[in-house]
Amino acid sequence: MLDDAAADPSDAMVLNPSGNSVAYQRENVAKWSDKPFLDAVETASRAEIEALQEKKLLEQLAWVAERSAVVREVWRAAGVDPLSITSLEDFKARAPFMDKDTLRDFRDRNDDPFGGVLCVDRAEIHNIGSSSGTTGDPTLFAERWNRPYEGPFTPREYWHLGLRPGDYVLELSTVLRGVAHRITRAAGAIPLMLNHDPNEVEQAVEWILKYRPTIFFMLSSPVIYGLERLEREKGIDMVDLFSSFKACIYGGEPIGPRMQRTMDRWGVKVFEFSSLGDSGTIWECQAKDGFHAWEDIAIVEVLEPGGDRHVADGEGGELVVTAIHNKTDPLIRYRSGDFVRYTKAPCACGREHVRLWLAGRLGDEVVVDGVSILPRDIWTAVEEVPETAAALFQIIRPQRELTELKLRVGYDGQPDLDDVARRVADQVEARIKVRPRVELIPNSELIKLGPPHKIPRVAKA
């Protein structure tokens, strides 16, 4: 089990040169085998998963009842004592919710940057990272690096996708929530560290040809845009370039059909990942049939948007997450604002941990003359116009209900802007039956508005 890593208090506290505890690294090394899974819990049955969840949940509730200021406040207001919860089902029936606004409100009223979620003394924290903040002041993540599996992802994902000790991982990464190389090192691999920047992909090409890495972390629409430009201008053999990778991790945003065609042409083995409601990440497995959430780390619920009714297996709703492993800054029954579909049916990969499919963020929706529109509805249309094929665009959303759809769209080169705007509008109208007003700005300017791996898909103005 994860917590056994802390069995030796001294080694559990000492960090190795990779920033992982010596005890954790030793335990991790002991797991390496010829099996496709790293941890036994990965292949647990539903009954085993839920029994483990219940045990960890009740421990977690006792922990946060004593230590999480925001949980105490939220539960007191709801008239529910965390210690009165007796089971998983009882929790799902009675536990109150929190969301980003809950944390921001607590933060501002109490001058607490962590929004009341911090459950340990600040002196125990090693690193404070944050979300990208594309939708407001960033959400903070406190990390204790001597606590395994509390970071954004785990070595399990890499192991399942084929990474083995001694391999290289090409990390075109960011410095947002900590640093990814800690997890690469925990997995026994060697990080090749470069910026996630479409203007620096030529450097990445050189490194790929020299080191022939196994994993590419990570691809995004801006990076693929940079690689396409390199292919055009330098004639790089992309099939050869990607031939050493067992998995290329794509994150930040959905993959549009045109981009998928490009990656198919290059023979890229793409696996997507996304956020698990600020309590970790979810990754595609080899079966590529949904994103797995680790249910020994978090309880996943899918509820009707704005309500508290659980939707049936296979249906869509709002993702609600409870962290049951994280003891540092756990979120309890956190409404993520992400719209997902889910199933707990066994996956072809051999796991029964819940799988999710992403539909979009509830806060990104606009309604124009009664028509509901999400960024992914626009994607394909923008991609189909060659000058805007990088699909860098924003929906202008001063409020949810609009009388006119306005788009800010990035373009490449020096085209006839009126002509491009007309063709983009034609493509959008053909797909969603709403004709947008299109403002064009250079891709290079639009990229500046967000973190390197994505841009904010909605903007107030």
Add this chain to the structure above:
Amino acid sequence: MTVALLDAPPVTSAALTFDAPDAIWGVGSAPMAGGLVHYPLSNRDVMADVDWAEKRLRALGVGAGSLIDLVHNYSECGQFWPYYLAAMRLGAQVMNGMATPWDAGRVEMYVRRFPLHAVLGVGPQTLEGLAMFGFDAGQVFGDLAVVGARGRAAATLEALNLRPHRMTLLGPLILIAAPGEDAAYDMAEWTLETDEDGRILVTSGAGRAARYARLDTGFRGRVADGRVGLEDGE
């Protein structure tokens, strides 16, 4: 003559040698006169650099309970990672942000929400971003005990009546110079010298995984007694 010998690190059985001193920790990149070059770092290299970084942070007043923000891009992890571990060894907590215009908002957020002791790595892009978001850099950094500024950002902050330390990525080294002083460097790990044109050349120490020999860093200045002074404007 400038020669760079940059072999790929050997792929060994990490399962057997994971924390061994000579096992490769990662491959970083160093900005040199001819562009970015990649170089391996062993566990030994990282820990030697942690020892050095600890001395530098102590000199900046970082200690138990200090909060510091390291502003760097991912390609600079080879140079900045030892500062994370050194800060943690001292009992400090580390935040991080990227040296890009967009991420200036996070730098400002950390300064606003936490009683930071130091922000290290502020560059022209960070200042550009602060201006883009409507922040006054003088106010953002005015109350900090230490600001480490890169390149032109140092002069910009001085014009705002701040006294920044000057931070420079001299290839694989980080130099931190107090106002009006030259920067110390780790003579046990690196040999720095100048050529006849005043260009600063770097040679790696014998124990390091990367083997540099008189590689042109792209900077000019003077080297003497374990200290480096860069030409004005560098």
